[in-house]
Amino acid sequence: MADAGTRTGAETRRRLLGAAATAFAHSGYHGTATAEIAAAAGVSEPTLFKHFGSKQALLVAALQQTAGDLMMVLDAPPDPGADPFETFVSRTRGLLADPKLAQLSRLRNFALALTDEANLAGLGSELDRFLNQIAGAIALGQKTGAVRKDVAPADVSELVLALSLLFGFRSALEGDAPAADRLTSVVDSLLAMLRAPERS
Numbered sequence: 001m002a003d004a005g006t007r008t009g010a011e012t013r014r015r016l017l018g019a020a021a022t023a024f025a026h027s028g029y030h031g032t033a034t035a036e037i038a039a040a041a042g043v044s045e046p047t048l049f050k051h052f053g054s055k056q057a058l059l060v061a062a063l064q065q066t067a068g069d070l071m072m073v074l075d076a077p078p079d080p081g082a083d084p085f086e087t088f089v090s091r092t093r094g095l096l097a098d099p100k101l102a103q104l105s106r107l108r109n110f111a112l113a114l115t116d117e118a119n120l121a122g123l124g125s126e127l128d129r130f131l132n133q134i135a136g137a138i139a140l141g142q143k144t145g146a147v148r149k150d151v152a153p154a155d156v157s158e159l160v161l162a163l164s165l166l167f168g169f170r171s172a173l174e175g176d177a178p179a180a181d182r183l184t185s186v187v188d189s190l191l192a193m194l195r196a197p198e199r200s
Contacts (some may be wrong), residue, residue, distance in 0.1 A: 013051050015041040020062040025103040029059060029110045063107040064126045066100055074133055085141030096184050102176040105168025131157040147194050
């Protein structure tokens with residue numbers, strides 16, 4: 001299959017990552033063929049391997065890209081005068097309705113299942129960034145008085161990661177919408193527990 005048009009390398013890579021994230025999240029790692037991903041991206045299978053080298057490397061890159069897209073939403077500075085923690089909470093709630101969150105959660109679960117057969121070392125930085133981002137938001141909330149002082153930000157970030165993995169599992173079993181509804185309730189409960197008593 002010839003590549004359509006005269007796409008740039010960056011555009012081809014972006015299309016491949018989007019197609020891979022969708023296919024892997026829907027069919028799993030072993031249930032997804034690289035030829036299927038290439039076709040969905042409108043490129044040849046050799047082009048896929050030229051960009052990523054292996055199916056495992058493509059999974060890692062797709063997971064990193066999906067996580068990065070979501071974290072960009074949380075990374076944006078709050079509006080002037082806005083409470084940084086409340087901004088973080090609002091954006092987090094908004095992400096619960098984003099299909100990419102379910103996609104990311106599923107990709108993380110599939111990656112966990114591949115630890116014995118794929119080189120997933122590239123995912124360490126993605127995970128650290130995610131954990132540090134959550135811990136940073138909690139620490140900032142403690143500084144502004146929005147979050148209780150008696151919780152460890154790093155521990156909260158680990159709980160959020162656990163919720164993310166649970167969301168991926170529920171999403172695979174129940175579908176994205178029911179899983180997102182359940183996760184919204186759990187996130188609201190966690191936030192209620194984190195808020196400083198005077199801010200509840």
